[in-house]
Amino acid sequence: MEKSKKRHSKAQTFFMLLFIPFVAVVILVFAIFTILGINVTDSISRAGASIPGIGQYFETEETMAIEEMEKRIIQLEHENETYASTNEHLEQQLADRDETISMLEEEVQDNRDSESESEEIDETEERTDLQEVVKTIEGMTASKAADILTNVEEDEAVLYLRLMRTSERSEILARMDPEAAASIVSLMSN
Template structure:
């Protein structure tokens, strides 16, 4: 009789182990795996479980309704509104700074355009003066032009000679002193 008790204990332990290993663990694994798969598919498994439990009469009291608190919502919306107001103010200040920068750049651009236009008018006047002088030297007798060029510095003579035709240049150089003509020719080559 003493031998029979341990066998029945082994059988009870064996059945409990069998139930736990064969039925409970695979069932638990299947439920967890199904929940993970449904979560990946975009189904809120926890919310569905909460709804199912709340429909069961005895378990409904155990599941607390976790609805959003109105005071919390109002506080959060007030904080969000304040944060957005601060952001709007910062963006408006940045916009005003950018507008001021644009106005400054436009003013600077106008000044540069006016300066450029003035410089262009001055250079046109100088070009006009040079072309008038060139015409005068072209119409002068080569000897007279040579006398005038002999009195000027070489850089200025080269400036005026560049505007003259080649035949007029050669006639004027022929009438100049050889040393002066040589220095002017050298300067014309370098120019």
């Protein structure tokens, strides 16, 4: 038992006399260099990295910078893929909307064409109806036609008289009240 106490006491002695003072000196030197602005950890990392066999366990600033750059590259590649897929999706939506716009423009053009055709038909029918009215008035006696044109709106009377032959028009105007005839002639000249 005494041997174990001696051994134990030799280990304790080594620990107390050499190890603890060594650690205290290292901490003190580290603190002084840090206060003086010398980067001790970087120097130790570089020195440790240059030792063959254990150098792989030390990280230098260059190694850390390279790892950070690699992480950033991976992150940027991921963002690039995300933006590319979003861009493709938006381009597809744009193409769909362009197609929809084209279809709607065609519909509008078709509607305009059909409207213009129906307007032409309406105008043709109106002209035909108007010409029939004018022929009817021309077929009447001048005094009866004058009475009828006196009772319609002046603009309408002007329209009918413009479509008549000159000889019929002059006979009807001659049979009308002079003031009404003057007003209609005035409107016809404008």
